Amino acid sequence: MLTIGLFLTISFLVSVAGLAALIWAISSGQFAFGQRQARVIFHEGEEGELDDPTVSGEAIDRERTAIDASTARPVTLLLVAAVLWLVLGSVFGLIASLKLHMPDWLDGSAALTFGRVRTLHLTLVIYGWLSLAGIATATWITPRLFRTPLRSAGFITWGAMLWNIGLVAGLIAIASGWNDGEEWLEIPWQIDGLLAVGGALTVYPLLRTAFSREVEHIYVSGWYYLAGMMWFPALFIIANIPYVFVGAEQATVNWWFAHNVLGLWLTPLGLGAAYYFIPKIIGKPVYSYALSLLGFWALALFYSQVGIHHLIGGPVPTWVVTLSVVQSVMMFVPVLAVAINQHVVVARNLWAFRASLPLRFVSLGAIMYTLASFEGSLEALRSINTVTHFTQFTIGHAHLGAYGFASFIMFGGVYYMMPRITGRPWPWPGLIAAHFWCVVVGFALYFTALTIGGWLEGEAMLDASRPFSASVILLKPFLEGRSLGGAIMTLGHFLFAINVAAILLPRSASRAAVAA
Ligand code: HEM
Numbered sequence: 001m002l003t004i005g006l007f008l009t010i011s012f013l014v015s016v017a018g019l020a021a022l023i024w025a026i027s028s029g030q031f032a033f034g035q036r037q038a039r040v041i042f043h044e045g046e047e048g049e050l051d052d053p054t055v056s057g058e059a060i061d062r063e064r065t066a067i068d069a070s071t072a073r074p075v076t077l078l079l080v081a082a083v084l085w086l087v088l089g090s091v092f093g094l095i096a097s098l099k100l101h102m103p104d105w106l107d108g109s110a111a112l113t114f115g116r117v118r119t120l121h122l123t124l125v126i127y128g129w130l131s132l133a134g135i136a137t138a139t140w141i142t143p144r145l146f147r148t149p150l151r152s153a154g155f156i157t158w159g160a161m162l163w164n165i166g167l168v169a170g171l172i173a174i175a176s177g178w179n180d181g182e183e184w185l186e187i188p189w190q191i192d193g194l195l196a197v198g199g200a201l202t203v204y205p206l207l208r209t210a211f212s213r214e215v216e217h218i219y220v221s222g223w224y225y226l227a228g229m230m231w232f233p234a235l236f237i238i239a240n241i242p243y244v245f246v247g248a249e250q251a252t253v254n255w256w257f258a259h260n261v262l263g264l265w266l267t268p269l270g271l272g273a274a275y276y277f278i279p280k281i282i283g284k285p286v287y288s289y290a291l292s293l294l295g296f297w298a299l300a301l302f303y304s305q306v307g308i309h310h311l312i313g314g315p316v317p318t319w320v321v322t323l324s325v326v327q328s329v330m331m332f333v334p335v336l337a338v339a340i341n342q343h344v345v346v347a348r349n350l351w352a353f354r355a356s357l358p359l360r361f362v363s364l365g366a367i368m369y370t371l372a373s374f375e376g377s378l379e380a381l382r383s384i385n386t387v388t389h390f391t392q393f394t395i396g397h398a399h400l401g402a403y404g405f406a407s408f409i410m411f412g413g414v415y416y417m418m419p420r421i422t423g424r425p426w427p428w429p430g431l432i433a434a435h436f437w438c439v440v441v442g443f444a445l446y447f448t449a450l451t452i453g454g455w456l457e458g459e460a461m462l463d464a465s466r467p468f469s470a471s472v473i474l475l476k477p478f479l480e481g482r483s484l485g486g487a488i489m490t491l492g493h494f495l496f497a498i499n500v501a502a503i504l505l506p507r508s509a510s511r512a513a514v515a516a
Contacts, residue, residue: 010238017230018300033293037217038285041145041276049283052356053419054432060423070149071140072421074156076504078136079414081164083500085128086407090490092121097486101479111175119174119186126184126261127167127195130402132160133410134269135202138225140417141276142206145222146213152205159201166194182250184258185239192240196233203229220292221272227300228268235260248315252308259307262401267299267369270406271338273413274366278342281359281416282352287344295337302330309380312389328380335373342366357432361412364440368404375400387462392475392482393454396447403489404443411439411496418503427502431495438492445485453478 039047043063053059061068096118099105106112135156143150150156170187173179179186187195206229210222218226239257275292279285286292308316308324346353346363353359375397378384388394415432419425426432453475460471 006244010234014234033217033289035285035289037219038279038289038292040215040217040219041280042283042285047283047285050281050352050355051283052281052358052416054357054415054426054429055355057425059419059425061420064144064420067143067147067149068140068420070153071143074150074153074160075136075140075417076421077157078132078139078160079418079500080504081160082129082132082136082410083414083497085124085132085167087490087493087497089121089124089129090486090493092117092124094483094486094490096121097479097483101476101483110177116175116177119179120171122184123167123170123174123186125402126266127163127170127187130266130269130406130410132163133414134228134266134273134406135160135199137273137410137413137417138206138229138269139202140421141221141273142225143209145219145276146209146215148209148212148214150205151208151212155201155205159198159203162194162198162201164198166191166198169194180240182239182254184261185254189240189242192236196237196240199233199236203233219275220286220289220296221276223293223296224268224272224275227296228265228272231260231264231268235264251311251314252316252320255307255310256305257307259310260304263299263303263306266402266406267303270365270369270409271295273409274342274362274369277358277362277409277413277416278366279345281356281362282345282349284345284349286341288341291337292341295334295341298330298334298337302327302334306331306376306380309385312380312382312385325380325382328377331373331377335370335377338366339370343370357429357436358412358416360436361408361415365405365408365412368400368408372397372401372405387458388454389458390461391454391458392450392478393458396450396454399443399450400447404447408439411435414496414500418500422503424503426499427505428499431499431502435492435495435499438488438495442485442488442490442492446482446489447485449478449481449485453481 046063050056095106095112096114099114099117103114110116139150139156166187169191173188173191174186178188180188206225210218210226235257239253245253275286305324305327308320309328312321312325314321342363343366346359346366353363379388379394379397388397415426456478457471457475460466460474461468463470
């Protein structure tokens with residue numbers, strides 16, 4: 001009773017806050033937009049020019065020197081941590097993958113058993129890599145959108161430190177067998193407070209910057225960022241409240257949280273970045289600015305109940321699951337809006353796609369957002385879910401979203417931002433291309449293996465005439481294919497880390513490298 005009351009009260013308060021935001025947006029003319037507003041990201045004379053520091057070699061953006069200087073320190077700190085966690089998280093992912101077809105490998109230590117290694121991988125890539133890279137990108141882009149230097153930047157530095165301390169404590173806890181026992185929420189709730197306070201400290205400067213902005217209109221990336229910064233803390237704090245949700249309720253809250261991490265946290269961070277980088281690099285506004293705000297509001301409206309499709313067949317009320325299936329299918333609306341907007345501008349400017357590696361990363365990420373979302377809507381249908389549930393197909397889908405979409409956009413963003421942050425060009429452009437091809441080839445292998453293998457696994461499990469072991473045996477070559485793909489992706493991540501380390505080296509060392 002307490003739980004339902006609490007839920008209803010929170011939902012009511014959140015809805016009222018959302019309504020207030022909508023009323024404010026309408027009354028302050030935020031909806032009176034057209035292509036003119038889509039151009040707020042350009043300064044005079046920038047339209048029609050390819051803007052890519054990896055191509056021009058011009059590292060400093062002279063129009064925005066003061067703004068970029070205000071974000072340089074906190075963004076560098078966040079990105080360095082994110083890249084380190086990505087490399088470590090990938091190594092754990094690879095170990096987990098190998099253990100699925102070599103179960104006797106590394107079986108002497110409890111910390112290296114599959115359950116803990118998998119959890120370390122997930123925690124590292126979501127809370128270490130994607131969240132920190134996403135916050136860094138938002139911190140860098142937001143002041144540019146508002147043409148205002150970042151306010152209270154020191155808060156972000158403190159927030160990043162607290163977040164990382166919490167993450168390290170959480171990883172040690174998980175490795176030693178102490179966790180909350182819920183997927184995506186394994187860090188013990190006693191430690192989660194550090195991440196909550198750290199996260200809040202990183203949000204405050206962005207809000208202050210938004211309030212002191214020099215431009216009237218908030219560009220669509222700003223909507224995604226500001227909303228994501230409100231949604232995620234609410235999700236994280238509610239889902240981590242101990243001793244309130246138990247049994248089937250706990251599973252419901254767990255999947256409400258876990259899926260919303262993708263839709264209301266990683267999606268705003270990824271789409272906010274894509275909406276900035278794609279038109280900015282190409283030098284042309286998005287296809288239809290009006291459509292972009294339709295996409296935003298449709299996401300806000302439909303996403304929050306999507307996660308319960310993970311519990312189809314579970315002991316939760318049928319109406320809750322059906323509501324989730326309907327909302328999952330409604331997600332076609334925002335996804336189509338984003339797809340039309342972002343893909344059309346790239347398709348009309350393929351010369352830019354060929355010329356710019358950051359654009360290639362970001363626009364491929366945007367394409368994978370479309371694919372992951374369409375696939376997710378279909379997977380929510382009961383007829384398809386019956387085959388794919390409990391199989392590796394779902395893992396392939398999770399990587400299409402968290403890796404193909406969110407991580408690719410972050411890779412491209414880092415390659416665009418770092419020269420602007422450091423004032424130095426990338427020392428080894430060839431290594432950026434090597435990173436690109438490693439992650440493209442590795443991920444293609446990874447995704448294809450799990451999608452085909454997972455579907456066959458599901459069909460084998462549904463076939464009453466075949467023993468369960470048949471589904472395990474048929475899966476083995478696909479799991480080996482995943483390990484090969486994952487190893488190539490991990491190699492790409494090492495190259496990425498080398499690139500980031502190289503551009504951060506003192507100027508003389510970079511120059512020597514270029515000369516060599
Ligand atoms: C940025 C990079 C990555 C991200 C964001 C990511 C994300 C994820 C997510 C969200 C899950 C949970 C999937 C689910 O339960 O539905 C997962 C599980 C997993 N990932 Fe990754 N991943 C990344 C890289 C890798 C790499 C390089 C490998 C290497 C092979 C890998 C192997 C695995 C494995 C083996 C699992 C567990 C699968 C299972 O439980 O059957 N991941 N990852």
